[in-house]
Amino acid sequence: MIRDHALIDELLAIRALDGLDEGDAEQLQRELAAHGECDECRRLEAQHAEIAGMLALALDPRPVREDMADRIIAEAQAPGGATSPAAPDELTGRRGARLGPWQAAFGVAAAVALVLAFVLATRPEAGPPIPGGVIVPFEGAGPGEVALAYTPGEPGALVWATGLPDPGAGKVYELWMFENGDPIRAACLAPSGGAVAASLDADLNSAELMAVTVESSECPDAPTTDPLYTATLDAQ
Amino acid sequence: MTIGTTRGAPMRSAEPAGTRDEDLLLRVGAGDEQAFRELFGRYAAVAHALAFRLVRQAQVAEEIVQEAFLAVWRNPDRYDAARGSVRSWLMGTVHHRAVDAVRREQAQRRRAEQAAGLGPGIVEDPVDDVLAAIDLPRERRLVRTALGELPEEQREVIQRMYFDGLSQSQIAERTGLPLGTVKSRALLAMRRLRAHLGEGSR
Numbered sequence: 001m002i003r004d005h006a007l008i009d010e011l012l013a014i015r016a017l018d019g020l021d022e023g024d025a026e027q028l029q030r031e032l033a034a035h036g037e038c039d040e041c042r043r044l045e046a047q048h049a050e051i052a053g054m055l056a057l058a059l060d061p062r063p064v065r066e067d068m069a070d071r072i073i074a075e076a077q078a079p080g081g082a083t084s085p086a087a088p089d090e091l092t093g094r095r096g097a098r099l100g101p102w103q104a105a106f107g108v109a110a111a112v113a114l115v116l117a118f119v120l121a122t123r124p125e126a127g128p129p130i131p132g133g134v135i136v137p138f139e140g141a142g143p144g145e146v147a148l149a150y151t152p153g154e155p156g157a158l159v160w161a162t163g164l165p166d167p168g169a170g171k172v173y174e175l176w177m178f179e180n181g182d183p184i185r186a187a188c189l190a191p192s193g194g195a196v197a198a199s200l201d202a203d204l205n206s207a208e209l210m211a212v213t214v215e216s217s218e219c220p221d222a223p224t225t226d227p228l229y230t231a232t233l234d235a236q
Numbered sequence: 237m238t239i240g241t242t243r244g245a246p247m248r249s250a251e252p253a254g255t256r257d258e259d260l261l262l263r264v265g266a267g268d269e270q271a272f273r274e275l276f277g278r279y280a281a282v283a284h285a286l287a288f289r290l291v292r293q294a295q296v297a298e299e300i301v302q303e304a305f306l307a308v309w310r311n312p313d314r315y316d317a318a319r320g321s322v323r324s325w326l327m328g329t330v331h332h333r334a335v336d337a338v339r340r341e342q343a344q345r346r347r348a349e350q351a352a353g354l355g356p357g358i359v360e361d362p363v364d365d366v367l368a369a370i371d372l373p374r375e376r377r378l379v380r381t382a383l384g385e386l387p388e389e390q391r392e393v394i395q396r397m398y399f400d401g402l403s404q405s406q407i408a409e410r411t412g413l414p415l416g417t418v419k420s421r422a423l424l425a426m427r428r429l430r431a432h433l434g435e436g437s438r
Contacts, residue, residue, distance in 0.1 A: 010419055013426040016328070018335040019397040019404045046320045051429050053324025055398050056331070058379045061281035062288055064301060069276045072306050073269055152340060153333070155303070184314065203307055206332055 003035060009044050016048035025208070032181060045180075138212065140229030144194060146212060148204075148231070155203035159187065161196040167214045174215040175200075176223055177207035186210070188219035207233050257322035265312040272309055279323060280305065283330040290334035290401045291341075300337060304330045331398070338401040382432035390425035393418055 011028040014020050020028065035041050138146035144163030150156065159175060167173055173189040173196070186202040189212075204210070211227035255274065263271035280301060288297035307314075307329065315325050383391060396402045396410075404422070408415040 010423045013423045014397070014404055014419060016426070017394070017397045017422060018331055019402065019407070019422065021403055021405050024404070042318060046318060047430055048426055049320040049328055050324045051426055051433060052331070052398065053320060053327040054375075054379055054433055055383075055394070055429075056282050056286040056327040057375050058383055059282065059285040059289055059399075060376075062285040062297075064280045064284045064298065068280065068298070068302060069273050069305075072276070072302055072309060073272065075306060076309050153299075153303070153337060155307070179314070180319070182316070203303075203311075205336065206329065 003038070003040075005040050005044060007031060008035065008041055012041075012045050013048045016045075016052035029181065029208070136210070136231045136233060138210065138229035138231040140212070140227070142228040146229045146231075148200075148210065150204050153205060155201065155205070157200045157202060157204055159189070159196065159198050159200060161189070161191065162194060164191045164194045164196065166194075167191070170217050171214050172217050172219065173228075174213050174219055174223070176211045176213065176227075177202060177204055178209040178211070179206050181208075183211075183223055185219065185221060188215075188217075190217075204233060209233065258317060261308075261312050261315055261322055264309060272305075275308070275322075276305055279326050283326060286327060286330050287334045289399055290331070291337050296337055297334070300330060300333045304333055335401040339403075378433065382429050385432065386425055386428055390421045390428065393421040394425045394429075397422060 008028065008031050011020065011024055011031070015025065015028060032038070032041055134152060135147055135149045138148075140146070143165055144161060146159070146161040146164075148157050148159040150158070161173075164173065173191065175186040175189060176183040177186045178184070184202075184207075186204075187198055187200050189196045189198060210231045210233060211223070212229040213223045213225045213227055215224060255271075257275065257278070260271045260275045264275065283301045283304060284297060287300040288294065291297050291300065304326065308326065315322060319325065320328075383394065386394065392411075393407060396407045397404070402410070404418050405415060407413070408418045411418070
């Protein structure tokens with residue numbers, strides 16, 4: 001089937017320039033989902049990204065502090081940081097399969113539930129502090145409530161859930177973050193008494209959407225089931 | 237990390253001489269600090285210029301660059317060769333973070349103005365001349381030439397959107413242009429740039 005890519009071309013161009021409004025960003029996700037596995041969409045996306053990236057070269061380089069690379073490596077190796085890029089405990093995952101029908105969920109997720117109360121009520125007394133700034137509730141058809149908190153511009157987040165049903169023998173809940181429509185593993189969550197409170201190292205600042213699925217306890221690199229809960233991350 | 241031949245692979249602009257960026261990134265994935273330093277050395281100054289151009293605050297710009305490269309060190313496998321070059325991925329990451337910072341600051345300023353009972357202040361649109369150049373490396377000269385050859389109305393949209401961090405609706409609001417015109421000019425500009433840079437950079 002021959003598809004028209006005019007709208008996708010325009011929206012991808014503006015997204016590459018970081019100029020899309022929220023409504024158009026959601027429309028783009030819907031269009032991409034409708035196109036499914038689309039070589040032309042990927043070609044256009046790559047072309048626009050390449051041109052946008054080259055625009056930075058028009059600027060005169062601005063030197064950074066000499067020790068910045070040292071500080072970055074030191075920070076990555078600090079306790080709580082990744083000791084190497086391939087650290088197995090790194091909560092962020094690898095790019096998985098293409099989204100396909102997943103992207104349809106993007107337009108559905110909208111934060112409406114007020115879960116701050118439950119977040120505060122379920123926060124362990126000695127638990128890690130909630131990052132400041134943003135608390136994002138998830139929506140979903142399943143029972144229970146899920147939310148996360150993070151500080152825009154900073155890595156790390158907290159995820160909280162209550163009333164989750166038992167995922168089943170050999171199963172866990174897996175939290176995903178989506179960047180440019182691709183799922184990246186953020187955490188595997190094994191609830192206790194239906195509740196979860198976990199600290200994440202993942203950097204959500206480039207993510208558009210978060211989602212929770214039930215997966216095998218091996219925590220696969222890409223979702224294999226439909227999302228139970230989703231949350232849109234708005235540009236803050 | 238997805239590296240290799242892909243269908244519909246995008247065009248590639250020239251990289252600095254020496255080891256390919258993608259090879260460096262593979263080595264970063266294996267924990268090679270020297271490879272990370274080399275990649276950092278190639279692009280940190282450009283990334284810093286981009287961040288500073290957008291946020292116009294030295295400390296914030298530096299933090300953005302540091303966070304972006306920290307993310308590279310921690311998660312090099314987020315790079316997908318099918319989506320463009322390493323350099324474009326890096327610059328896109330920096331640009332996205334800087335634009336986020338700009339819009340957060342704008343939102344906070346709006347809230348502060350509303351709380352103070354003030355209307356939105358007159359926001360100066362500094363349209364710096366990013367085209368001025370005397371002695372430039374080839375790629376910088378090439379990109380500036382490509383920008384300079386855009387029709388003025390298209391260049392203005394690129395400048396406001398990419399270099400000033402304004403959204404399509406903010407540009408429409410400030411210029412009085414219909415939103416559809418802003419969007420179509422952005423697309424036309426990107427196509428012209430692609431035609432120019434796609435030929436000249438190979």
